[in-house]
Amino acid sequence: MRLTLRHTVERMVVGTDRLGGRALRHSIGAVPRPVLTSQADDFPRWYREVIAKAELADNGPVRGTMVIRPWAYAIWERIQSELDARIKAIGVENAYFPLLIPESYLRKEAEHVEGFAPELAVVTHGGGKRLEERAVVRPTSETIINASFTKWIDSYRDLPLLINNWSNIVRWELRPRLFLRTTEFLWQEGHTAHASEAEAHAFAVRVLRAVYESLLVELLALPPLVGLKTRAETFAGALRTWTLEGVMRDGKALQLGTSHELGQGFAKAFGTDFSDAEGVRRHPWQTSWAVTTRLIGALIMVHGDDRGLRLPPAVAPAQVVVLVVKDEGGAGDAARRLVDELRACGVRVRLDDRVEEPFGRRAIDWELKGAPVRVELGPRDLAEGQAALVSRARGSKEPIALDGAARRIAGALAGEQAALLADACRLIDDRLVAVDSLTDAIEQGRTGLAQLPWSAVGIHGERELANHGITVRCLRLPDGTATIDREADGLVAIVARAY
Amino acid sequence: MRLTLRHTVERMVVGTDRLGGRALRHSIGAVPRPVLTSQADDFPRWYREVIAKAELADNGPVRGTMVIRPWAYAIWERIQSELDARIKAIGVENAYFPLLIPESYLRKEAEHVEGFAPELAVVTHGGGKRLEERAVVRPTSETIINASFTKWIDSYRDLPLLINNWSNIVRWELRPRLFLRTTEFLWQEGHTAHASEAEAHAFAVRVLRAVYESLLVELLALPPLVGLKTRAETFAGALRTWTLEGVMRDGKALQLGTSHELGQGFAKAFGTDFSDAEGVRRHPWQTSWAVTTRLIGALIMVHGDDRGLRLPPAVAPAQVVVLVVKDEGGAGDAARRLVDELRACGVRVRLDDRVEEPFGRRAIDWELKGAPVRVELGPRDLAEGQAALVSRARGSKEPIALDGAARRIAGALAGEQAALLADACRLIDDRLVAVDSLTDAIEQGRTGLAQLPWSAVGIHGERELANHGITVRCLRLPDGTATIDREADGLVAIVARAY
Numbered sequence: 001m002r003l004t005l006r007h008t009v010e011r012m013v014v015g016t017d018r019l020g021g022r023a024l025r026h027s028i029g030a031v032p033r034p035v036l037t038s039q040a041d042d043f044p045r046w047y048r049e050v051i052a053k054a055e056l057a058d059n060g061p062v063r064g065t066m067v068i069r070p071w072a073y074a075i076w077e078r079i080q081s082e083l084d085a086r087i088k089a090i091g092v093e094n095a096y097f098p099l100l101i102p103e104s105y106l107r108k109e110a111e112h113v114e115g116f117a118p119e120l121a122v123v124t125h126g127g128g129k130r131l132e133e134r135a136v137v138r139p140t141s142e143t144i145i146n147a148s149f150t151k152w153i154d155s156y157r158d159l160p161l162l163i164n165n166w167s168n169i170v171r172w173e174l175r176p177r178l179f180l181r182t183t184e185f186l187w188q189e190g191h192t193a194h195a196s197e198a199e200a201h202a203f204a205v206r207v208l209r210a211v212y213e214s215l216l217v218e219l220l221a222l223p224p225l226v227g228l229k230t231r232a233e234t235f236a237g238a239l240r241t242w243t244l245e246g247v248m249r250d251g252k253a254l255q256l257g258t259s260h261e262l263g264q265g266f267a268k269a270f271g272t273d274f275s276d277a278e279g280v281r282r283h284p285w286q287t288s289w290a291v292t293t294r295l296i297g298a299l300i301m302v303h304g305d306d307r308g309l310r311l312p313p314a315v316a317p318a319q320v321v322v323l324v325v326k327d328e329g330g331a332g333d334a335a336r337r338l339v340d341e342l343r344a345c346g347v348r349v350r351l352d353d354r355v356e357e358p359f360g361r362r363a364i365d366w367e368l369k370g371a372p373v374r375v376e377l378g379p380r381d382l383a384e385g386q387a388a389l390v391s392r393a394r395g396s397k398e399p400i401a402l403d404g405a406a407r408r409i410a411g412a413l414a415g416e417q418a419a420l421l422a423d424a425c426r427l428i429d430d431r432l433v434a435v436d437s438l439t440d441a442i443e444q445g446r447t448g449l450a451q452l453p454w455s456a457v458g459i460h461g462e463r464e465l466a467n468h469g470i471t472v473r474c475l476r477l478p479d480g481t482a483t484i485d486r487e488a489d490g491l492v493a494i495v496a497r498a499y
Numbered sequence: 500m501r502l503t504l505r506h507t508v509e510r511m512v513v514g515t516d517r518l519g520g521r522a523l524r525h526s527i528g529a530v531p532r533p534v535l536t537s538q539a540d541d542f543p544r545w546y547r548e549v550i551a552k553a554e555l556a557d558n559g560p561v562r563g564t565m566v567i568r569p570w571a572y573a574i575w576e577r578i579q580s581e582l583d584a585r586i587k588a589i590g591v592e593n594a595y596f597p598l599l600i601p602e603s604y605l606r607k608e609a610e611h612v613e614g615f616a617p618e619l620a621v622v623t624h625g626g627g628k629r630l631e632e633r634a635v636v637r638p639t640s641e642t643i644i645n646a647s648f649t650k651w652i653d654s655y656r657d658l659p660l661l662i663n664n665w666s667n668i669v670r671w672e673l674r675p676r677l678f679l680r681t682t683e684f685l686w687q688e689g690h691t692a693h694a695s696e697a698e699a700h701a702f703a704v705r706v707l708r709a710v711y712e713s714l715l716v717e718l719l720a721l722p723p724l725v726g727l728k729t730r731a732e733t734f735a736g737a738l739r740t741w742t743l744e745g746v747m748r749d750g751k752a753l754q755l756g757t758s759h760e761l762g763q764g765f766a767k768a769f770g771t772d773f774s775d776a777e778g779v780r781r782h783p784w785q786t787s788w789a790v791t792t793r794l795i796g797a798l799i800m801v802h803g804d805d806r807g808l809r810l811p812p813a814v815a816p817a818q819v820v821v822l823v824v825k826d827e828g829g830a831g832d833a834a835r836r837l838v839d840e841l842r843a844c845g846v847r848v849r850l851d852d853r854v855e856e857p858f859g860r861r862a863i864d865w866e867l868k869g870a871p872v873r874v875e876l877g878p879r880d881l882a883e884g885q886a887a888l889v890s891r892a893r894g895s896k897e898p899i900a901l902d903g904a905a906r907r908i909a910g911a912l913a914g915e916q917a918a919l920l921a922d923a924c925r926l927i928d929d930r931l932v933a934v935d936s937l938t939d940a941i942e943q944g945r946t947g948l949a950q951l952p953w954s955a956v957g958i959h960g961e962r963e964l965a966n967h968g969i970t971v972r973c974l975r976l977p978d979g980t981a982t983i984d985r986e987a988d989g990l991v992a993i994v995a996r997a998y
Contacts (some may be wrong), residue, residue: 058647059602064633065597067647070662073594095572098564099598099683101666105560121599122624123636127671128617128684135561136988137598137622137636148557148566163569168598168667172626183625184598452578 064176064183074317092162100135105143109268109323115236119171137170146270179297187292200285221312221421225473239263248301251448253496259289309370313413325378341406393419449496563675563682573816591661599634604642607768614735618670634671645769678796686791692783699784720811720920726973738762747800750947752995758788808869824877840905948995
């Protein structure tokens, strides 16, 4: 069975402004010196500086934890809202399962506990007393959710059972990085139970495509490489793991989301079964799937540039910021009118009329935060019946007539979104190179991703790559389509260093 | 200073169908025997049965934890969405703070740690090792949020700082009850910092009225008694606590929400300060405020009856359920058409066409779940061009012509909402009785709430009441207005047994 790959991306890019990214980049006002380390000089440092200066997140006091500040949390709210709609559209209902899981639950599925044991946070005391049984803070919820499924499922009429849980997760991180690897993160985890393996497989793939790929491409302008994980990289306790991998600006890969076919392992461990139409008791086939606040890290590392974050309008908390340069000659009033008009056009817009602060500093702040469009309006602009329109994606600045400006700006947002998607597609073309041998893949892995025949890698090759800090990100066919068959003719591996 | 009380409720009830609750209750189809213990026979048992049979929640495996099932979680999502809009409307931004708090943080505010120490869940091991400093699972976040505020606040220009966090909370419960007292629950907690005490006070009261009272009355049809907590009942570490108290059908009180004026205690403990306009360093004045998944328990105990839950349409996951009695003579198609028409009118509607299950059982299920309006449609109804319209709030059943039914049903939902609010107001009138003495208050406390002069209670009276399991729920003026002045002339105490 084959799954077409990247067709969504192609569809999105065709018909949009392919020249966007190549447009001449004007100098944008007075920027005396860079506020950020450049990506080329020190990418990890650039990443930390963007997060601090754009006020996205802070480290929490317990090692590896994270405070998500309002601007980044508003991005997460947009992701939640769009993702939740897609999850519900395929018939899944939300529920909530407990944070605390008895330690014995994890032990019921042997591979699962082996996978998660090193990362657990353990509660030993509650209400001033030592607990009879220790509880772990959920590192994932397959076990506790299966305990509920066992109560809820009795007949084939109860299937499919399609459940999603929005929650926080704790996995102890020894080398934390904000958004990418944090001891606590936010996510959704979907859990479903089906009467047959074929149905479970079809659902896992539907989530991969209709939920995750759709969200990544349409909302976040993050075109993923989609494929199957190798056995070594499969989720602890699953039959197979489908993955969506992103390509970052430093040439590393980032796993953006996964959809697991769990088989019957958890059902057997927890005694989850149902009577089929003939009255025979059978174990259901299950799936689980998740994306996390890590997506914010991907937004930063794919779209960010030396001036800061660049947000796709679809996910930006403010799509347009109207800056009052000086509140003289009616500029403030004109700006407020424009804000009202933009809001009436359905645009998420903010007014920045903090004229007591230097204009240049405010402009730099909004660049750092990645607001897609800035409209700068001062008394001189107003006298000419216009304002300056600055595109964060294209780095362009041009005059715009105030008359009818709101409608034109609202209409231009789709182009800003498409420009970022086109940039992200080019990034993959630049960084992903086809090679023939393990040696060439290791060389290519210094600066980007390599694609090579899976037959040239295999389990031994995976170990050799690991010695160079490289992992197989996914398996797929050479034309980019995904396949369930790990033995398929011509199967290729995408290998890379990864976050 | 006085705050007008219950005016919102009055405004809501005036002009709506005051007769709703008194309308003749028809018998609704074949109900061979009660599916629930009656409220009069055993209220706690009725409560547990409603939760189980309406599939609202289960007990989790760790003592006191809770699995929130899809129907109840969808109610919570409606509450979240409406509450979030109100919180943002007063200028508050969402953020996320860590689950795990260093134990030493709690000790920094003496009263605070004393209040919460007995309820803490403590993480002692992380990543396979004993932690150098133990971490508590947040029982509330004043301490960890103040640590961030200390970083974020430097100048009076940074104030007011208005932040809200949606999250899960753990407080070890020795006598757990689903939704009411659970070891883990979901909530929002707002935290704000202001330049002056007057501003902090005004904001705490604004939350009390424009956010919480508005939500309770308009969305949940739960008219609260609003007032000030006594010193004994004030939040650990706060100057004063404003509260919204609900009256349950068994005559007990339930605290529905609180808004605290924290003063400068946490700011001093965490070194949070700012330069005022003259450059003098000052501590900000703070507030915090929260409501929780307990609101679902209140919905059950205020609106529920011997047939199950009754949901106000504004919060119901499905406002209308269209039941196909038998899929013959085009009844199924007619039902699907009606569902489409209702959806086009903006109604949240579900189709129940599970005709392989007995009709009576499905009708009882939707009664248990509290769907506000049921439309029953079978071949006989269809032949007469009509359906049966069943109101859960009024217990009435009447024919409705199918032609134009969707618009009329959509229009009638406001009346269903008002009928429940009117019932809840009558419940308060029935259960809250004014008395003169502590002795009479104790007697009245057996079956309801008592209002008596605060001068007849005082600190000694509070202890005496406690011997009878009664607490002072709030202080206010006799006409129902709230006051900040605990020494005000004529101040009365509302006392009751409480959940």
